[in-house]
Amino acid sequence: MAQQRMLAVTYLTELESEIRVEVAGPGVDEALQKLIEANVPKTEHIKRYNLLIQQGSKSNFSLERESGHTELPSYQKSGNIELFEDPAGGYNIDDVPNLYLDLDKHEQLSQRNFFGKKLVVRESIRPMNWEIGSETKEILGKVCTKATIKFPDHSATDSETIYTAWFCKEIPAVFGPNGFYGLPGLILQIESVYDETITAIKIEYLSKKVPIEPPKGQVVSAEQFEKMFNEKLEELKSRSESDFSDWEIKH
Numbered sequence: 001m002a003q004q005r006m007l008a009v010t011y012l013t014e015l016e017s018e019i020r021v022e023v024a025g026p027g028v029d030e031a032l033q034k035l036i037e038a039n040v041p042k043t044e045h046i047k048r049y050n051l052l053i054q055q056g057s058k059s060n061f062s063l064e065r066e067s068g069h070t071e072l073p074s075y076q077k078s079g080n081i082e083l084f085e086d087p088a089g090g091y092n093i094d095d096v097p098n099l100y101l102d103l104d105k106h107e108q109l110s111q112r113n114f115f116g117k118k119l120v121v122r123e124s125i126r127p128m129n130w131e132i133g134s135e136t137k138e139i140l141g142k143v144c145t146k147a148t149i150k151f152p153d154h155s156a157t158d159s160e161t162i163y164t165a166w167f168c169k170e171i172p173a174v175f176g177p178n179g180f181y182g183l184p185g186l187i188l189q190i191e192s193v194y195d196e197t198i199t200a201i202k203i204e205y206l207s208k209k210v211p212i213e214p215p216k217g218q219v220v221s222a223e224q225f226e227k228m229f230n231e232k233l234e235e236l237k238s239r240s241e242s243d244f245s246d247w248e249i250k251h
Contacts, residue, residue: 166188
């Protein structure tokens with residue numbers, strides 16, 4: 001692959017996240033329900049800023065900052081019900097603060113903050129099967145072309161998730177946000193069916209070279225990570241059932 005100038009792109013993700021708290025148990029009363037409704041907002045508006053550094057066959061996509069999260073109030077008692085925080089409520093398997101791609105080695109390394117431990121999940125990657133269309137639009141004053149790609153939806157049988165990319169042929173870079181790659185130009189925007197849009201808000205060429213390095217942490221395979229995650233969920237479920245056997249909280 002020909003030598004390219006080092007490129008830095010800042011992306012902004014804005015999304016509305018629904019907040020749901022459900023309480024069930026033998027002593028749930030009207031006072032508790034009103035307490036929840038009065039103190040828990042219905043949605044939260046999240047702003048996420050990420051930085052993509054790329055050159056040649058390597059890229060690093062990292063979280064810079066995030067804002068807009070709502071801290072749920074800590075309820076104590078209502079009648080004879082005590083409300084505790086769900087022990088697994090603060091963990092999201094999809095949170096990836098750092099994602100590294102090396103197309104020459106055909107691998108992806110993604111950092112996961114796994115219940116206080118930093119893990120790096122190593123996966124092999126294959127070419128992405130994009131369908132490039134003719135529709136165009138402008139982003140940051142650059143003409144971008146539409147492309148779509150489909151991935152199997154593992155949460156539903158015989159279903160697919162469609163992503164739309166807008167890439168700029170004028171900028172010779174094959175990468176984009178969130179591990180997307182493989183188009184003949186820099187990806188400036190990714191849209192998904194989940195109403196989450198990631199858009200470039202700043203593009204700059206770096207005068208000084210910045211190391212493009214994989215994230216640090218204990219390296220595990222995707223299969224090992226899935227096994228560890230499922231075992232942790234079973235542990236949390238077992239602990240929750242033993243501690244609070246007659247009521248349940250869901251976030």
